[in-house]
Amino acid sequence: MKATDKKIPYKIYLDENELPRAWYDLRADMKNKPAPLLNPATHKPVTPEELEHVFCRDLAMQELCDTQRYVPIPEEILNFYKMYRPSPLVRAYCLEEKLGTPAEIYYKFEGNNTSGSHKLNSAIAQAYYAKKQGLKGVTTETGAGQWGTALSMACAYFGLDCQVYMVKVSYEQKPHRREVMRTYGATVTPSPSETTEVGRKILKEFPGTTGSLGCAISEAVEAAETTEGYRYVLGSVLCQVSLHQSIIGLETKTALEKYGVKPDVIIGCAGGGSNLSGLIAPFMGEKLRGEADYKFIAVEPASCPSLSRGKFAYDFCDTGKVCPLARMYTLGSGFIPAPNHAGGLRYHGMSPILSQLYHDGYLEAVTAVQTDVFGAAEYFARVEGILPAPESSHAIKAAIDQALECKKTGEKKVIVFGLTGTGYFDMTAYRKYNDGAMSDYIPTDEEIGKSTSSMPCVEED
């Protein structure tokens, strides 16, 4: 499969007129579609009306509709995309050479924008629909701060108010990330906080907690529901987010096809699943339709291994249990992961789309401990120049492992991975690693079991 006909450039940039004009909804090609969201009170499938209390109208519709293969991207969103997209697909010549692998390695780099990650792809879409609906503002949660930054940028662009609940551990470790959001006009509150009922409840139950995405979601939802003209927006997990993020995969596919390259393995880090589901979308579509075959690998932190060690069951998306229930791989909505620096992957659940695909055997999952991940990150930075985000570095670790395996077997595989973002705001974590002060944490079966056993309506896997 090695492409030898054409000289592949270091960076493949599509033209702006090659930017996809429609998102691709993978659900349209799934035989086993993700199970419907359930109302947390009634445990019955949520209705559009119920969902519109939480989400913007158009986004609620996107969440519920699972049959429309292509969703046109509104012009206003396309114009914003043009400020930072198409993003480059990079041929990792230097990494290949350094590893001495016969494999070809490519990465889709989503870090070349101020939010520092792929999160902007969905943030601008969600802000657009909020504006279109005439809302005053939106609330959200953020872990590592990438989503919060992206949403702040998007809200600044459309003139919307933006309230961010930031997981406390990240809020404290990343004052600069906070300041970026502030520069874009957002209000940032450490979560759990005293500003919401659910925050106060969580603080009472777990005093001294460093927070989690699950907690922050609960607070943001409550804030949206109790403030006139506001809705809640979410940066991952949801099907609408996977839809918006499909632009990553669509661009990747076009770029590879332009050079006659066909991937064997596609790798992405997986926290809530937004990047991975977007990256693999059109390739997985081909696989589901029986048109092509690829190996897909989700890389999870060993400290928060939803796919690898969770249960496939209905669970709350948030710790405060105010959100709809989703059927997904979950460690239990009560699971609060160790203060792992890869903040964006500290989530107890997983995208229902990816969960279903994993359940049906279309997707593999591996885990990595954080010292290995930072080792791969530093190696990559020195060889390829880009300082990666800890989250993205999970994918780097797995890609290097695959390439080294090829070195052993002599296989000339084509490996594609998602480099979702940069680590410029993660230097506290890099410092820990450089100082040899970073430790690994793997939850025990008991810790996971304790959390999943308290789930509201677990279905056995």
Add this chain to the structure above:
Amino acid sequence: MKATDKKIPYKIYLDENELPRAWYDLRADMKNKPAPLLNPATHKPVTPEELEHVFCRDLAMQELCDTQRYVPIPEEILNFYKMYRPSPLVRAYCLEEKLGTPAEIYYKFEGNNTSGSHKLNSAIAQAYYAKKQGLKGVTTETGAGQWGTALSMACAYFGLDCQVYMVKVSYEQKPHRREVMRTYGATVTPSPSETTEVGRKILKEFPGTTGSLGCAISEAVEAAETTEGYRYVLGSVLCQVSLHQSIIGLETKTALEKYGVKPDVIIGCAGGGSNLSGLIAPFMGEKLRGEADYKFIAVEPASCPSLSRGKFAYDFCDTGKVCPLARMYTLGSGFIPAPNHAGGLRYHGMSPILSQLYHDGYLEAVTAVQTDVFGAAEYFARVEGILPAPESSHAIKAAIDQALECKKTGEKKVIVFGLTGTGYFDMTAYRKYNDGAMSDYIPTDEEIGKSTSSMPCVEED
């Protein structure tokens, strides 16, 4: 001059095969060439032999030769360039619309690499020549940290040791920048330090000083001269640096020509002059040869206005007076600027090339106070998405002023400015601005006079 024939994309990316194969040396087209560097002891023009004690051999030759119009870029450097170049030329559609100006605004964005700025263009060249000479390592100074980061990356790529003297105020304000350099394997020392004789001397004379580029240069030069197998490298001011940075202007020119756009005004921030001299190089060449006319504007911080308020005279490039003397606009090598957050522009002198051009009337200079600069930065960030470096924001401020002037007069000018880097490591400064705790500082005539009057061999302007 408004280009209406072709649809101009938001971002103009050249192909990798359009990457310039040679740097352009503006000196070849200057009738009045920059005056020769002088030996600090004898005050006679430095010989190649003398210069090779400080600089790598090939770089010393580049410094001294001022007649070779095109210098081929070695293949090894081109390969590294391909990892992050050609850099985009961006059409600021959103900024134009927001300002309501009839002007067209373009910016050459050099921030899309981990060093966060244009500095990498020269760092990789200098590291390459050091490696080629078989050296063990290099020493340097850094202000804001952009140059130090760039050099660390370049040294990691070529397997060279890298010792960075970082201006103390930046070292303290930017621990994360420091950590990036460390991640790339560099040693970082706050300057002035006790590790060099000149550092100890400066500390004794000015206890509690927050340092300056001038001090840090002295220390780095001493460290190189007293360590076997090391040479000193510099990120700005020198003609060799302007040579390497000409790639910015060459790419900009090719990109504009591709779309039939001819600039009226070209704007860049100016500290030591590396970015500005590179950006304007091929355009200035046309002006010098009488082939075209452009207006060039250097934007300086009001706190450190070398061109605007300095003297055109021979002066030391460093505070410790160990470096060769250059004829340039200078505030005096004893001038230690106020702790201005735009660290990269805190330099007492100016590129001899730019100084000569300014002296001969080919270039204009304006100053801006830092609160205005941060105001422009935040405005730009919210409109164009990119969070700019404080240094670059000087150019943004001037570009906005020009565009607003066009709004008044109705002129459809084409404005091009250099967006040299991102501000991701400048959030402490942004925070001060957001908190309303930032103040402006303009040195008095007396302060400047006191410093210039002690210069070794001042020639009256």
